[in-house]
Amino acid sequence: xxxxxxxxTRVAFAISCNHFIYFLKKLPWLGKKIPDTAYQISTIxxxxxxxxxxxxxxxxxxxxxxxxxxxxxxxxxxxxxNLMNMDLFYHYFFFIYFLAAPFLNxxxxxxxxxxxxxxxxxxxxxxxxxxxxxxxxxxxxxxxxYLLIFLLLSLFxxxxxxESLMLSGYILFLALIWEYLLLKIYLKFKTIVYDKVxxxxxxxxxxxxxxxxLPYRGIVLNLRGVLANGFLFxxxxxxxxxxxxxxxxxxxxxxxxxETINRNKLLGIEDLLKNAAFADVNLAEEKLAQEETNGADxxxxxxxxxxxxxxxxxxxxxxxxxxxxxxVTVLALLGWALLLFxxxxxxxxxxxxxxLSPYLIFFMYLLSSGERxxxxxxxNCDRYMLKEIYYKNKEALLENFTVRLKKSIxxxxxxxxxxxxxLLGTGVIIGMGGAITRLLPMVVTIFSxxxxxxxxxxxxYYMLQPYTADLTxxxxxxxxxxxxxxxxxxxxxxxxxxxxVFTFAVMLFTLVYAAAxxxxxxxxxxxxxxxx
Amino acid sequence: MKLILxxxxxxxxxxxxxxxxxxxxxxxxxxxxLGRNGAGKTTLFYCIRNDLQYEAGSISFQGKEDGQIEEQxxxxxxxxxxxxxxxxxxxxxxxxxxxxxxIKNPRSITEYFEMIKFADDDRHRLIKGYSHGMKNKIxxxxxxxxxxxxxxxxxxxxxxxxxxxxxxxxLLKTIKAEHIIIFSTHVLQLAADxxxxxxxxxxxxxxxxxxxxxDKPEFEENITRMLSEKESD
Numbered sequence: 195x196x197x198x199x200x201x202x203t204r205v206a207f208a209i210s211c212n213h214f215i216y217f218l219k220k221l222p223w224l225g226k227k228i229p230d231t232a233y234q235i236s237t238i239x240x241x242x243x244x245x246x247x248x249x250x251x252x253x254x255x256x257x258x259x260x261x262x263x264x265x266x267x268x269x270x271x272x273x274x275x276n277l278m279n280m281d282l283f284y285h286y287f288f289f290i291y292f293l294a295a296p297f298l299n300x301x302x303x304x305x306x307x308x309x310x311x312x313x314x315x316x317x318x319x320x321x322x323x324x325x326x327x328x329x330x331x332x333x334x335x336x337x338x339x340y341l342l343i344f345l346l347l348s349l350f351x352x353x354x355x356x357e358s359l360m361l362s363g364y365i366l367f368l369a370l371i372w373e374y375l376l377l378k379i380y381l382k383f384k385t386i387v388y389d390k391v392x393x394x395x396x397x398x399x400x401x402x403x404x405x406x407x408l409p410y411r412g413i414v415l416n417l418r419g420v421l422a423n424g425f426l427f428x429x430x431x432x433x434x435x436x437x438x439x440x441x442x443x444x445x446x447x448x449x450x451x452x453e454t455i456n457r458n459k460l461l462g463i464e465d466l467l468k469n470a471a472f473a474d475v476n477l478a479e480e481k482l483a484q485e486e487t488n489g490a491d492x493x494x495x496x497x498x499x500x501x502x503x504x505x506x507x508x509x510x511x512x513x514x515x516x517x518x519x520x521x522v523t524v525l526a527l528l529g530w531a532l533l534l535f536x537x538x539x540x541x542x543x544x545x546x547x548x549x550l551s552p553y554l555i556f557f558m559y560l561l562s563s564g565e566r567x568x569x570x571x572x573x574n575c576d577r578y579m580l581k582e583i584y585y586k587n588k589e590a591l592l593e594n595f596t597v598r599l600k601k602s603i604x605x606x607x608x609x610x611x612x613x614x615x616x617l618l619g620t621g622v623i624i625g626m627g628g629a630i631t632r633l634l635p636m637v638v639t640i641f642s643x644x645x646x647x648x649x650x651x652x653x654x655y656y657m658l659q660p661y662t663a664d665l666t667x668x669x670x671x672x673x674x675x676x677x678x679x680x681x682x683x684x685x686x687x688x689x690x691x692x693x694x695v696f697t698f699a700v701m702l703f704t705l706v707y708a709a710a711x712x713x714x715x716x717x718x719x720x721x722x723x724x725x726x
Numbered sequence: 727m728k729l730i731l732x733x734x735x736x737x738x739x740x741x742x743x744x745x746x747x748x749x750x751x752x753x754x755x756x757x758x759x760l761g762r763n764g765a766g767k768t769t770l771f772y773c774i775r776n777d778l779q780y781e782a783g784s785i786s787f788q789g790k791e792d793g794q795i796e797e798q799x800x801x802x803x804x805x806x807x808x809x810x811x812x813x814x815x816x817x818x819x820x821x822x823x824x825x826x827x828x829i830k831n832p833r834s835i836t837e838y839f840e841m842i843k844f845a846d847d848d849r850h851r852l853i854k855g856y857s858h859g860m861k862n863k864i865x866x867x868x869x870x871x872x873x874x875x876x877x878x879x880x881x882x883x884x885x886x887x888x889x890x891x892x893x894x895x896x897l898l899k900t901i902k903a904e905h906i907i908i909f910s911t912h913v914l915q916l917a918a919d920x921x922x923x924x925x926x927x928x929x930x931x932x933x934x935x936x937x938x939x940x941d942k943p944e945f946e947e948n949i950t951r952m953l954s955e956k957e958s959d
Contacts, residue, residue: 230739479854490816494823498816499809506811578807583775583796584825663807 198323199331202313207243209312214246220670251335258339262347265290265402273409280352282409284418289405291365294398296372301329302441303376303386304454311455321447329373329441337366360427367434374437377444386453476510476573496590500597503575510570514563515605522561522612526619533623540624547620551636551696552689554613558643559683561609564651565676567602572661580725581663588720595656595715602648610644635697642697646704650679653711656719662726669726727753727875729774729906731932733783736769743769745930746783751906753875756898758921759910762953765927767910768804771878775799787876795876797828800869804881806861810854814844814864817853821868828872842867843893859886866894873901879909883916895920914946928953 215232219225232238266286270277302325304310310328313319344358353361376387388394408414420426493501504511533539579585614637621630660672689696729751736744743766751757761767772778774785776796787795808817818835826832839849842863853861862882869877879898883891898907898920908925911917917924924935926949933952939945 230741479852495820495826496824498823499812499820502812502816502820503809574811575809578809581777581801581803581807583799584828590824 195323195327198313198319199327201317201319202309202324202327203331205313205317206309207247208239209309210246210250211239211242214242222670251339254335255339255342258336259343262343269406269409278352280418281414281416283351283353284421285409285414286405287361288415288417288421289401292368294401294405296368297387297394297398299369299372300376300388301325301332301373302447302450303380303388305386305389307455310451314451315455321451322442322445325447325450326442329370329438333366333369336369337362340365357422360422363427364421364430367430370434370437370441371430374440377441377450380450380453496593496597500594504601507570507574510574511563511567511601511605514566515608518561518563518609519612522609522616526612526616529616530619530623533620543620544624544626547617547624547626548632548636548693551639551693552687552691554636554639554643555686555700556683557613558610558640558647559679561613562606562644562647562651563609564602564606564647567605568651568655571598571655572659573665576659577661577663577665577725580659580723586720586724591719591723592716595652595719599649599652599712602652603645606644606648607641610640614640632693635693639693639697639700642701642704646700646707649704649708649711653715656715656723659723659726727788727906729785729787729876731770731774731783731785734770734773734780734785735782735930736766736773736778736780738769742930744773744780747927747930747932748783749925749932749934751876751908751925753906754903755922756902756907756909756920758917758924759908759927760912760914760917760924760949760953761910761927763912766930767927768880770927770932771801771880771908771910774876774878775801798874799876799878800872800874802862802866802869802877802879802882804884806858806865808853808856808861808864810852813850813852814839814856814860815849817864818867818871822871825872828874830873832871838867838871841870841897843890859890862886863890870897870901873904875905877905877907879907881910881912883911884913914949918945924949926952928955 212233215228215238219228219232266283267277269286270279270282273282276282310324313324314321341358341362344353344361345355347353348355348358380386490498490501490505533543584590617633617636617640618630621633626633654672654675658669658672658675660669691699731747731749731751733746733748734744735742735746747766747770759767759770769778773780774795784791785795787798790798812820815835818838822829822832822835844860844863844867848856848860853864856864863886866879866882883894886894898909901907902922909917909921918940921940923937924940926933926935935949935952939948942948
């Protein structure tokens with residue numbers, strides 16, 4: 195047992211360290227400084243183990259504290275601005291830690307548990323030793339964490355030190371009892387409760403609703419006396435002890451592992467995770483085949499290739515555009531209806547409509563489908579073709595880039611037009627009359643931004659091509675650029691300037707950016723646009 | 727025609743995969759490139775085709791070096807990569823028109839399909855639904871259509887059934903006179919059966935094997951022994 199605990203802890207440390215070194219090696223400058231031998235230098239790994247595990251303990255502690263703050267102390271404060279109401283505390287504690295939490299935590303009956311797979315199937319550790327040691331380790335850490343939090347809380351709430359011990363004791367006992375109950379349910383009904391998504395999501399949700407609704411309606415279950423009762427505590431402890439003894443003496447963990455760490459399931463989930471980033475741009479064979487491809491008969495070469503690509507992927511390419519146009523239309527109709535039926539809203543709109551320009555950047559950022567468009571191109575086309583010399587050839591690459599750029603611009607025009615109509619329609623409804631021409635700079639801004647985002651995403655895709663053939667994203671720079679674009683778009687909300695100056699600035703920037711992007715792509719893409 | 731590799735070196739991080747690989751491959755022969763897992767066979771192919779930048783040495787063909795020879799190389803990958811949204815027929819139509827200048831004696835798409843015995847029913851199905859072997863056949867066909875002087879085959883026959891594998895072997899034998907064909911494999915029997923010369927990639931270096939060895943009963947034993955030798959031996 196101790197050997198199993200030591201071994202699985204050591205392997206878990208090694209895995210976290212390797213992940214961390216792998217992550218560091220992927221960083222742009224620092225990564226190159228780290229040699230491959232870093233994986234085998236035991237001093238580095240020991241130091242990293244300590245760092246990684248300290249971070250894990252710290253985050254676990256913060257997570258537990260946060261869950262108490264969100265689920266217990268937050269609602270307590272909201273309900274009566276009083277964090278000392280211990281009856282309410284025990285009411286929430288009972289519902290959340292006795293009833294709801296067990297639905298969200300399990301140790302043994304976890305399906306697709308990679309650690310269990312590694313330790314049992316690959317390292318051939320005894321199943322019982324592994325599971326029991328995992329139960330001891332996980333629950334030991336969890337109990338210590340809560341004990342520390344409750345002891346800290348005892349300094350400035352009404353929780354006493356003995357209560358801190360009792361509450362963390364209950365958390366430990368309940369977890370053990372639930373662990374055993376879940377195993378019993380599995381053995382009796384061959385059902386893994388955690389695989390039943392409805393049960394796992396609906397039961398805690400329902401319990402939380404009851405938990406918060408009762409005090410809101412003035413009903414607080416008086417559980418402090420009940421839980422603090424020594425008899426109940428001892429009985430629960432005995433039941434937990436019995437559960438642990440049953441888990442320890444259970445000698446048929448093979449039936450469990452056959453179900454939970456089945457190799458096919460684990461490999462399936464790995465593929466699923468890998469493909470998850472591209473799930474929204476993947477299309478089933480029958481859907482691909484359903485699309486009519488009229489007009490392809492006279493086409494040859496890349497004209498044929500691109501025509502068939504865009505026709506067959508119409509669904510995934512058009513879907514986000516359609517969704518965005520519909521969203522803007524619904525927003526427009528609701529807004530217009532509000533203005534017509536509640537004319538009181540017209541004045542603030544009239545006063546502010548001309549100062550909305552800075553918001554357009556973030557709004558158009560949200561409406562752009564550029565990033566998804568690039569992912570669709572990679573997943574459905576470039577990952578197959580980028581190994582071919584004739585496809586990487588400069589002329590072919592640029593011909594395709596031009597076709598794609600035109601497509602990207604035309605796709606993003608539809609949501610831009612919808613926003614322009616929303617704006618002009620609002621101008622008409624609030625009675626701007628001839629002054630509606632003052633909105634025209636904003637319309638120009640909308641179309642400029644649409645052009646900017648259409649070009650930008652395709653440009654960085656061609657410059658940084660971040661994906662590998664096996665669908666992992668390898669370029670941290672690509673993620674950094676995307677995050678930067680988000681912050682710049684969001685930050686631009688705070689720009690204070692007139693709409694004409696703003697329009698001019700946006701237009702100028704877009705034109706310079708688009709021109710630079712095209713020139714750079716034409717010159718550099720043959721080198722940069724390749725499989726990683 | 728000669729493909730000359732001279733002291734090619736390639737590393738990945740701290741690991742040196744090619745440590746001065748040198749060999750001259752000649753037209754009219756099928757070379758079997760033998761090596762253990764991870765020996766660097768695919769890396770060597772990538773270097774020849776300029777998909778990977780190597781650190782030292784040179785690769786030349788007909789007086790051209792490095793970056794200039796990639797157009798002369800046809801590559802059949804172990805894992806076939808084809809645009810799955812096209813049917814086999816559409817892909818060939820696209821491929822032939824996109825490579826028009828490189829195809830010397832073009833034939834009809836039907837003739838090309840016949841060449842690899844590709845069933846009528848499958849020609850107008852999306853590649854997405856093709857089996858691994860079918861995709862591999864189409865990939866091989868692209869090389870047969872453009873007929874580049876250098877043909878690199880990275881473990882291509884493993885996904886074919888015995889009948890197709892035999893047909894492909896015959897096909898390779900019929901076209902070899904005009905090409906340099908290098909065929910990487912782990913399967914000794916296949917190498918002995920199909921190839922004219924065996925080249926071993928071991929400890930980062932290339933080494934030709936005496937062709938007379940191929941027919942000897944102790945061939946397998948000798949090759950295994952050589953591939954097991956450590957660098958210092």
